[in-house]
Amino acid sequence: MDTLPVGWLLLISVAAGFVGAMSGMGGGVILIPALTLAGMDIKHAIAASIVSVIATSSGAAAAYVRDRLTNLKVGMFLEMFTMLGAIVGASITVLVSPRPLFIIFGVVLLVVWGAMYLQRNVDWEPAAHVDRFSRWLELKGCYFDQAAGHDIHYEGTRAYLGGPMMFGAGFIAGLLGIGAGALKVLVLDLGMRLPPKVSTTTSNLIIGVTALAGTSVYLAAGLIDPGLAAPIILGVSVGAFIGTVVLVRLSNMAVRRFFLVVLLALGAEMVIRGVWGNL
């Protein structure tokens, strides 16, 4: 494999971290297509990306946990499932040839594009009924909502659905080396009826352990190269940090339109390369 100069690695990673943080998609979704376009082998790109996911998600999770927005019990229950999913997913990536990986990655990008395109802002309502299993898991919580100006009480429900669905989200994360935060939020939001703020922050906590589980498989397979991983970890973290600072200043609509175009282009490009490309 041709090694990319470190300068390039840093530049691509900063850009990916920046775009990832601003869009809320995470760095990997942009990073992996960009690295493969620059000539890196897709498995090494996936392995390096999932290590960088540990850094960005842990950094964000630290702040959210201390803001008391994260539901630790929901996180630590679901982590069991995402962890196993990530190990299975990463083991498949290690075994298969690059071509299907390109195609799956492209399809996942297009699905995320579809989800973002169709996204409507539905107001959150507390679960009407909480099943016995979820009650046994003690998924109650409460946080102070700054915008609403009062406390929000909630209780997670349908944990029997959330667990298996989280295995799927972890599987995609391990398979493709991404945080798959969008999928996790979907499970927490729609599946378990948690308020949006609790969903995003709790998903961040889960992503760290999920990414570590995936990393363990790539490490054992010898796919993690410190000379490649280190600049990517640094770059993505710096980019994500700048992204969260800038995010506040840009208008939401412009940002969203830009990402929808980027996502569509990258998704289509990955599928096309997977099908016809000279890999």
Added chain:
Amino acid sequence: MSKASEPFVSVCGADESAIQHMMETMVGYILQVGVMISAALLVAGYAWRFLATGHLGFDYTIAGMNLYDFAMLEVRQVAEGAFRPRLLVSLGIVVLLLTPLVRVLASMVFFAVVARNLKYALFTLFVLTVLVHSLLVR
């Protein structure tokens, strides 16, 4: 509930136990400190490398090592006082990988000893066992 004329005072803390707050603070600081130490080591390694050689590239492999071998290699180098840019970068990666692991370990101990929540102590023990096996044993 507060009256409309008064500023709202959050009462989440009242029905959330003090134990839960302790745990949130603990988890938050473990993640924060782990990520900061890791980033500092990586930056220091790259800065040193650049000042010493004028370029940034590192070319070494850890193929065939699990996290235990990788970490032990560095511990030996630290013990020997063999500090060099590469060691700092490797340590940065190891600290990053250990951060979520330490978070899970600390949560398990907290659930078992402080919160006395057997259910969650077992959940976190399961996560810890699988991660330790996957990272350190095979």
